[in-house]
Amino acid sequence: MNVTMKRKLLYSFFIAAAMSFSGCSSFLEENPVDQMLESEAYKNPEMIYLNTVANLYTKIGADAGGSGLAGTDRGLYDLNTFCADDAILPTRGGDWDDGGLWRDLFTHNWGVNNGLIISTWDYLYGVIVQCNQSIDKLTELKELDPSNEYFDIYKAEVRGIRAMYYYYLLDMFARVPIVESSLTQMKDVKQSERSEVFNFVKKELEESIPLLADEKSADQGEYYGRMTKAAAYFLMAKLALNAEVYTDNDWTDQSRPDGKNIKFTVDGTEKNCWEATVAYCDKIKECGYSLNQGTNGFLSNFVVNNEGSKENIFVIPMDPALYKARNMYLVRSRHYDVGKALGFGNGGWNGSAATIEAMKAFGYGTATPDPRLELTYYTGRVVVNGQEVINSETGKPLEYLPMAIKLQFDKSDTSMKMAGARMYKYADDPTATEDGQCPHNDWVLFRYADVVLMRAEALIRNGQSGQADLDEVRNRVGAPHADATLSNLLKERMLELAWEGWRRQDLVRFGKFNDAITDRPKTEAYLQVFPIHANTLAVNQNLTQNPGYSK
Numbered sequence: 001m002n003v004t005m006k007r008k009l010l011y012s013f014f015i016a017a018a019m020s021f022s023g024c025s026s027f028l029e030e031n032p033v034d035q036m037l038e039s040e041a042y043k044n045p046e047m048i049y050l051n052t053v054a055n056l057y058t059k060i061g062a063d064a065g066g067s068g069l070a071g072t073d074r075g076l077y078d079l080n081t082f083c084a085d086d087a088i089l090p091t092r093g094g095d096w097d098d099g100g101l102w103r104d105l106f107t108h109n110w111g112v113n114n115g116l117i118i119s120t121w122d123y124l125y126g127v128i129v130q131c132n133q134s135i136d137k138l139t140e141l142k143e144l145d146p147s148n149e150y151f152d153i154y155k156a157e158v159r160g161i162r163a164m165y166y167y168y169l170l171d172m173f174a175r176v177p178i179v180e181s182s183l184t185q186m187k188d189v190k191q192s193e194r195s196e197v198f199n200f201v202k203k204e205l206e207e208s209i210p211l212l213a214d215e216k217s218a219d220q221g222e223y224y225g226r227m228t229k230a231a232a233y234f235l236m237a238k239l240a241l242n243a244e245v246y247t248d249n250d251w252t253d254q255s256r257p258d259g260k261n262i263k264f265t266v267d268g269t270e271k272n273c274w275e276a277t278v279a280y281c282d283k284i285k286e287c288g289y290s291l292n293q294g295t296n297g298f299l300s301n302f303v304v305n306n307e308g309s310k311e312n313i314f315v316i317p318m319d320p321a322l323y324k325a326r327n328m329y330l331v332r333s334r335h336y337d338v339g340k341a342l343g344f345g346n347g348g349w350n351g352s353a354a355t356i357e358a359m360k361a362f363g364y365g366t367a368t369p370d371p372r373l374e375l376t377y378y379t380g381r382v383v384v385n386g387q388e389v390i391n392s393e394t395g396k397p398l399e400y401l402p403m404a405i406k407l408q409f410d411k412s413d414t415s416m417k418m419a420g421a422r423m424y425k426y427a428d429d430p431t432a433t434e435d436g437q438c439p440h441n442d443w444v445l446f447r448y449a450d451v452v453l454m455r456a457e458a459l460i461r462n463g464q465s466g467q468a469d470l471d472e473v474r475n476r477v478g479a480p481h482a483d484a485t486l487s488n489l490l491k492e493r494m495l496e497l498a499w500e501g502w503r504r505q506d507l508v509r510f511g512k513f514n515d516a517i518t519d520r521p522k523t524e525a526y527l528q529v530f531p532i533h534a535n536t537l538a539v540n541q542n543l544t545q546n547p548g549y550s551k
Contacts, residue, residue, distance in 0.1 A: 061325025066119030084503035156211035243273035277458035353420025
């Protein structure tokens, strides 16, 4: 690993102004704890950047539950993962009961008091508050020194980050307040309809993109981990692909706007949302991204030193010595003894696993499983460093039982601790700290394989062929031919993107989120959007609950 290059990322834990926040009392409450004189904090372009832009990137990853876009538990990633059909966190006797938290998430019974919901809301708005502070300060500095162009460049980067956070709010909560200044008073906060939030995110990204850097965000160097053009194009492609969902102000009636009537303007040309998706995917390709090829092309995105992957577009930089960011997910999925075999004293947490639906999609137990099965999951006997792991309770080789998974096990079930295929996708890092939670593998938020599949889907929805794009993704791993139908595209997204946090969104877009699956009956359409937590409503009287939920 090149530590010198990693340090070139302008993250600062020591000189950047800090902010603490808590939406339990008020999601716009500001509690600055800046220890620097303002004259020092903003005395030159580098210090201005550190204290208005770089400090925001320290929030994208996190080292505690409820925060970060991914890597930690009890927040955004878990909300998007354990309510879908590809991953499950079962109750294993007395383990993982947590008052029914994970069972309720999987069965869509989260209600309006769920802790993951308020932690996600608070986290997203907490970063937005900090973005607004930065934008206000950059506007003030620009007024004092209009000739300096870097103020506009910095502001564009912050607006791009803020747009990303509003994108997640749009996707998960739909009807949310749009707050653009740190000077906004609570009495002036108004709740916007989902289509208004969609238009706001779209406008912010469109106006920011021209000033964003062309460099690759996953490459070590000055722009490592930063919002660049390609990351913004990716968000625009997601907006366009999900436009029928995001412009629908009543998602409970099973009727959506027609994507062909939802317009984008790309490079001066009006396009419908499917055409816009293709255009933005093409722009990402033009930025120099492609699928990693070869025997290990798929897994090379997730290896210990995955910086510089041709496929990774936007990542959470991971380095235990430099950044306060964790990836708890491998540890959470491993059996207790696997963690110990890897040298982590506290072992694995023996939690998350693949669903029955995921195993069927991957063809587990068939003569021709998808090649990505063994690249995504541990199934059967577990081998670490060439040696079989011994089950400390039985004295026999530890063997996972993928098809034995279910939502709740009682203590008498002998398959309880071994049930379920476990997360394999990210390579184990023997140098990880915090019992394996702090590895060097950067967490991949956006990658090019998703772009290729978005393009295929958009083409099909627009009445064209997405076969070449689907073939590109499947050929990379040596998978056999599959016709490019919408049904096959939804399946392919599971095969390619399992564990990456997109499944809830995909199921909603395809109208499958509420379908019955193993251990869960059919659910109601209003559950496609999370509620606003009861505590948030109690302290912000301008907000009303999302349809279908009671206070």
